[in-house]
Each structure stands twice: as structure tokens, then as C-alpha cells.
Amino acid sequence: MIMNTKKRILWSAVVAFGFLVLSYFISNIPFSIKGEKMLLRRVELVKKWLGFDKNNYIDTVLFVNVNYDKIMLPVCDNDGRPLGQSPITDRQKLLQMLQYLKEKSDYKYILLDVLFSDDVETEWDSALFATIESMPRIIIPYHGNGYLADEHLKGKAGLADYFESFWVYGFTKYPYYKNNEKTLPVKMYEEVTGRHLKKWGPFYTDGRRLANGCDFLSLDIKANTDTYDNGKQVWYNLGANLLDDSIIGFNVIGDGTLYIPKLTKDKYIVIGSFDGDDMVSTFKGRLSGAVVNYNAFCSLKKGRHTISFGFALLVFVVFFVLSWWILNEEIRQKKKNSLMEKKRLVWRLALFLLLPLVTYSIVLQAFCVAVYLIFGKVFEVFLISTLFYYFALIVKLKNQIQQWQKKK
Secondary structure, eight states: OOOOHHHHHHHHHHHHHHHHHHHHHHHTSSSOOSSHHHHHHHHHHHHHHTTOOOOOOOTTEEEEEOTTOEEEEEEEOTTSOEEEEEEEEOHHHHHHHHHHHHHHOOOSEEEEOOOOBTTOOOTTHHHHHHHHHHOSSEEEEEOTTOOBSOGGGGGGEEEOOOOOOSSSOSOOEEESEETTEEBHHHHHHHHHHOOOEEEETTEEEETTEEEOSEEEOOOOOOOOSSSEETTEEOEEEIIIIIOSOOEETTEEOOOOGGGSTTSSTTOEEEEEOSSSSOEEEETTEEEEHHHHHHHHHHHHHTTTTBOOHHHHHHHHHHHHHHHHHHHTHHHHHHHHHHHHTTSOHHHHHHHHHHHHHHHHHHHHHHHHHHHHHHHSOOOOOHHHHHHHHHHHHHHHHHHHHHHHHHHO
């Protein structure tokens, strides 16, 4: 029996709302399940071919590369037997830079993406850790399975762990909570803005607005794999550019750029390795962990984790149209029956099974791309499109069974 128009509208609204709620829970899974990464990678390649691939690093951030400022330290096993030597970031140079920044204190915030684990020790540690602890507006990372070299650093540390999916290689989504603990970008965001991201069971809020507990980052800001972009310096190497103590052979190559008056004024300062081993695979290529952490903070600051009524309404309308189309299958099927009966069984079966999959996949992928290009948000649609496909199959099978019963 064909549903009347009012019932179809009501059921379309109910189904659309159900998918809307489901999409919220899918967005809060801390890793990607399907192929949004590859879809957006193709979008970025097209943008590059068309000349729209701009490096959106901004003048309010100073990237400091420490990849070429290493010292070798001896490493021993648990029994104290030497294993060899391991490189770590030169903590004397870090101390020199941080002491200057502390005295000047004209920066906005410092993301010091250098891991201070408890398995190495240098003569500069005591002064360096005391400086970090005494500085305002600074944060360092730690990992859930590691320990900090100094317990006093805990007040300045944030959890910097993100997941890799079983289905998707590399980085896709940044969790803002892990094991009910706020991660590094959230701590940075809350200190800078005074706002608070809260967890209420499976839901998250920022103030009075519903929010996501993780984010598929659009990665607007990146440090190039080259030091220069269109003649403009993207990052500064700590010793070779900023300080005056880097020695290669018998030549002092550091030029003291750090001490230029306006270099750090009102800047976010991101210190990390931008072309070393701390790199992750993203849909925009390989980016350093420091850049990923900074992008997560920027995404929070831009409010992309919050869910506006307008955006929720837009998603609801898209889901409503798809639901309406599916629930009107019975009417369309009557018009198609005469045409389908002329085709072979294999073609009828192929159209029955594959046409809905292709239709809903294309529509929702196009929606994902449009949202990404217009709003800078990544809306996950692949799992939703699969569920819409199964919903359409159930409706089609139900209608087909009813038609067979009528013929009998």
C-alpha cells in the first residue's frame, strides 16, 4: 500500500533526523573509518593543477625548526650497559631561546613540540625545565605511555596522542579527549580564549553550543618541505637562523635573527621538527607533528568543532531529500517496471543492487567536497552513504515483495 504524501514527509523527517544524530556520533569516532582522506587528497591535487594550492601559513605564527640542532647522548640498557648514542634536540639552544622570550614576553603563545622524556639527561635540564615552568603561555607535549623528565613540567604539558585507523593509513582525525583527558590543543585553546570544551557522556559542548569531541582537520596551515615559499621564509632553523652560536667547520653561521624586535611580537611560536622523523601522512602530504598540533588548535579557535544550527539544518535538508527519494521508490518503481522487464535478469539485478550505491555515494561525496571548499569543514559521509544504501535496499526489497504478493 502506497503511503500518502503526509506520511512520506513525516517518515522522511524522522529518518533524516535519525541519520543526523548518527552522523554526530560517527564524527566523534577518533579515527576515520572510510575514504574521506583519499577523496580530499584528490580535491587537493585538482586545486594544485589549477593553481589554487596556496600555503595558508599566516604572519601571526613563527615556525622554529630544531631538526638540525641535535646533540648525541649515550644510551644504556636497563642494566646500565652502553648501547650507543642517540640524537636529541640541543637543550642549551632551547634554553637560550626561551630565556630571551621569557624576558621579552611579547609573544602570544609558545607550542614547544619537543618531547622531554625521562630516559635522557643533560647538564642544561635543570635551568631549561625551571625556565619552562616559570614562563606564561607555553605548552609542551607528552604521550600517554611516557613520562616527563621533570614532574614540575606537568602543569605545562598536554597529551599529544592521536590514532591511526585500521582502515585508513596515516593521520585523519585529532581527538580532543582521550581517556576522558583533554589533549594538548584543547588546553592551549582554553588558555588562549577562556572558553571550555566539556564532555557529557557521548556528547560535547563548548559553552552553550553542541560540539565535536574530535575533528577531521582541514590542515589549512602548513610548513613547507622547503624553507622558502615564493621568496618568503616559512620557518627559521633555530641555530642557523635565529641564534648566533651554530658552528659548521670553523664558521659561525647563526646570524642572531631572533633578536630582531618585531620577529616574535604578537606571534604564536611553534617549535618542532618540520622536515625530520616527526612526520605524519595526511591528505595534504607529509606534515610534522608540530604543525598537526597547531592546526588542531587553530581549528578549535575558528570554532570548527562547534555545530551551528544553520549547518545542522543544511545537513538535515540533504538527508531529508535522500530519505524522501528512497521512500518514494514504490511510485517510481511502477513506472520502471515495464522498462526493466525488457532487460535481462543480470542487468535487472545489477541495477537493483548497484544503482542506489552509486547514487547516494556520489551525492554525499559531492556534499562533502562542497562543505570542505565552502566552510573549511570535513563532513564524513562514506559510512553514512553506505547506511543510506542499505536503507534504500530494504525499502526496494519490501516494495518488490509486496508486488510479488499482489501478483499471486
